[in-house]
Amino acid sequence: RIARITPPVVCSLPVQVFLLWDSPVAASIQEQYCESLPPVTNHTGPQCNASVDLIGTCWPRSAVGQLVARPCPEYFYGVRYNTTNNGYRECLANGSWAARVNYSQCQEILSEEKKSKLHYHIAVIINYLGHCVSLGALLVAFVLFMRLRSIRCLRNIIHWNLIAAFILRNATWFVVQLTMNPEVHESNVVWCRLVTAAYNYFHVTNFFWMFGEGCYLHTAIVLTYSTDKLRKWMFICIGWCIPFPIIVAWAIGKLYYDNEKCWFGKRAGVYTDYIYQGPMILVLLINFIFLFNIVRILMTKLRASTTSETIQYRKAVKATLVLLPLLGITYMLFFVNPGEDEISRIVFIYFNSFLESFQGFFVSVFYCFLNSEVRSAVRKRWHRWQDKHSIRARVARAMSIPTSPTRVSFHSIKQSTAV
Structure with a gap:
């Protein structure tokens, strides 16, 4: 049987700690207070007398054989506990x-600072894990596009460059994490500002290469312009060249108006970061417009078409439709205020950390690992390698076969001659 005092009567722990550990007189007062409390149940038989344990919890008179429940202490040695649970x-x-x-159900209540630190550390782990997985997948995808020359068309070259941009962004992210610390931030040395500028440059190139993906599909499907007339240098200018002056302009703005803490973060009232964030949002919105037109055309004009080129376009559109929200949502989250609600802030931290760090993995999966051209080329390479090694094995076996029968035949001839 569990007996519980209703309503629970307990001294607040700051009083308890004072009473128990400050002086013997205070401890005596605490015991007298505990004895004055009514018994747990009206029972005339044997009872346990009122008692105060070493933590300071008061256990009033109770009938023998009862398991008495008391609220957990509010504080103990400076640690706050959940008083809704019981000892x-x-x-x-x-x-x-x-x-x-038995105080096993008394759980420590983490302070807001401890909670924030805990969630921050978990978010850091998610970020490191995601960037490691992304970088590994991106490197595999990059090598596949580099080695498989049979699929090297303009569309896959754009995929290849997008993957390269993500590799460089992930690599600079690790450089930022491993080199930046509070001392470096405060010193604001030149090399740390250059690292920040490089990271932001590769961040911008991600969006402009996604814009290149959208331009290619929009030109081929909506404008019905022959992709043979499109040139690789056009997309290289879009993906690698245009972001450069944008970052240079941002760096000049930072140098004159916000030249502190390695150019990370921003001061109140200073909007230099919008120099590169604005173009990123602009190309993202243009890509959404492109995709709307592309999907509209595919749903109307190309529904009945079954040519291999149309099938490839459809698959490319599907991949872009999936990736654009992934790329866009994570960036738009920076402009969303999660509010003061604790759950909202926690969800915001984890959701943003996951999508931000695993972007490279999603790009590799949709543009390379699920690309039918890449998979077909890899299968052909694999079959060719197997055939090559099987031919070598057959030739080696064929060359070793005549030696044994020849020795046997001479041996038999010698025996027959002797006879």
Whole structure:
């Protein structure tokens, strides 16, 4: 049986700690207070007398054989506990309290600072894990596009460059994490500002290469312009060249108006970061317009078409439709205020950390690993390698076959001659 005092009567722990550990007089007052409390149940039989344990919890008079529940202490040694849970102590049959009190359900309440640190550390782990997985997948995809020359068309060259941009962005992210610390931030040395500029440059190139993906599909499907007339240098200018003056302009703005803390973050009232964030948002919105037109055309004019080129376009559109929200949502999240609600802030931190760090992995999967051209070329390479090695094995076996029968035949001839 569990007996609970209703309503629970307990001293607040700051008083308890003072009473128990400040002086013997205070401890005596605490015991007198505990004895004055009514018993847990109206029982005329054997009882356990009121008692105060070493933590300072008061256990009023209780009938023998009862398991008494008392609220957990509010504070103990400076640590706050959840008082909605209970500690338990048994009144033994001999009229004495059990020496051991069960406080296993008393859980520490983490302070806001501790909670923030905990969630921050988990978010950092997610970021490191995501960037490691992304970088590994991106490197594999990059090598596949580099080695498989049979699929090297303009569309896949654009995929290849997008993957390269993500590799460089992930690599500079690790450089930022491993080199930046509070001392470096405060010193604001030249090399740390250059690292920040490089990271932001590769961040911008990600969006402009996605813009290149959208331009290619829009030109081929909506404008019905022959892709043979499109040139690689056009997309290289879009993906690698245009972001450069944007970052240079941003760096000049930072140098004159916000030249502190390695150019990370921004001061109130200073909007230099919008120099590169604005173009990123602009190309993202243009890509959404492109995709709207592309999907509209595919749903109307190309529904009945089954040519291999049309099938490839459809697959490319599907990949872009999936990736654009992934790329766009994560960036738009920076402009969303999660509010003061704790759950909202936690969801914001984890959701943003996951999508931000695993972007490269999603790009590799949709543009390379699920690309039918890449998979077909890899299968052909694999079959060719197997055939090559099987031919070598057959030739080696064929060359080793004549030696044994020849020795046997000479041996048999010698025997027959002797006979």
